[in-house]
Amino acid sequence: MRKWLVLTFIVALLALSACGNEEAAKKDSGNKDDEITVWAMGEEGKLLKQLTDKFEKDNKGLKVDVQAIPWDSAHDKLLTAVASGNGPDILQLGTTWVPEFAEAGALLDLTEYMEEHPEFAAENYFDGAAEIMQYDDQIVGIPWYVDTRVLYYRTDILEEAGYDKAPETWEELQDAAKKLADRGEGHYGIDIDQNDQIMPFIFAWQNGYEANLEESKLNFDTPEFLGAMEYYTSFFKEGSSQVEQGEDIIQAFANGKKPMFFSGPWMVNIINEQAPDIEGKWAPAVMPGNETNASSMGGATLSIFHNSENVENALKFLSYMNETETQLEWLDISNTLPSKLESWEDPILQDDPMYSVFGEQLKKAKAGLQTEQFERIAQELLSALERVNAGGADLEKEIEQFNKTAQDLLEE
Known part of the structure; x- marks a missing residue:
């Protein structure tokens, strides 16, 4: 039910x-x-x-x-x-x-x-x-x-790509991810977990998106939201992020195949315990930003x-x-x-x-959207983005339909 x-x-x-x-x-x-x-x-x-x-x-x-x-x-x-x-x-x-x-x-x-x-x-x-x-x-x-959420990155590998510190802007993140993905087959620039329901909203907030729940307006049809989804999907379109799930992120981080990813504070201990060989070769950093460097x-x-x-x-x-x-x-x-x-x-x-x-x-x-429908809305968005990333669907059409579906959910 x-x-x-x-x-x-x-x-x-x-x-x-x-x-x-x-x-x-x-x-x-x-x-x-x-x-x-x-x-x-x-x-x-x-x-x-x-x-x-x-x-x-x-x-x-x-x-x-x-x-x-x-x-x-x-x-x-x-x-x-x-x-x-x-x-x-x-x-x-x-x-x-x-x-x-x-x-x-x-x-x-x-x-x-x-x-x-x-x-x-x-x-x-x-x-x-x-x-x-x-x-x-x-x-x-x-x-x-x-x-x-923050950005985890391999300091040694980013330095080889010309970055002596973490990317600080959207442009720098995209540039670094492209350079890292160009190292050869099986290598990627950044891992974006397509099951993480909050990441698309983080990109949206960074691009100036705001919902107006007091007036029941989700504003998913705004340029700020669509622009953020274009940025999100660009990493998959350009091959900087793997569309398939691939190997475990800790293993891929440790062997350098995925030298950047987004996650929370729990990852600090996990990396230390499961990948002790890269001690001193990685660090967390605040989110690269656009209008802001917001996170969740x-x-x-x-x-x-x-x-x-x-x-x-x-x-x-x-x-x-x-x-x-x-x-x-x-x-x-x-x-x-x-x-x-x-x-x-x-x-x-x-x-x-x-x-x-x-x-x-x-x-x-x-904070995420403060509505009891948030998780359903977030799952609808992830499904739409998956159709774009994995199936080649048109982003604008998917977001247009998502906006209608989400608005209906809010008004139930």
């Missing part, structure tokens, strides 16, 4: 559950006044217990029950929780999920608590993260950690479930997770980046050459 049908079903169930299932939900969930239940996803769920011990010590009598949920089953579990009204006190959401679950009524509006908790004020976070906190006029989550704001938020009966203690836990000391400890535990601007003043982040690149890029990181 498509997600939009499921959400329609959820809204109906929510209305029914509000009529008489609150006590049953409380009993089934096992919620207690002295226990905070937290649903955290993937590795974060497994690691979070290392932070909860200190919280429990500082808050005698309070317990934190962390349930680690695999990412591949998290979405369905959350949908079930919304439908039944039987959820946790606190739940972790990926940034692209926030509008969907806010629209479904799953997230408590924190607006009335903001005066008591000035530490949650939007100005404490990167602009892109602060944007994700809000849905319509509600505050629906607190940024937990952040990530963003990713990461996760922590929200309070709409019918939690333990809101006061849940807010205590969110406040604890928001402390600079806690965020820096979480950085050490999980290698994920702090959401709070104050945390980035610490020498651990300021003085590290790789962390500092991400800190700089996060200042220009933008």
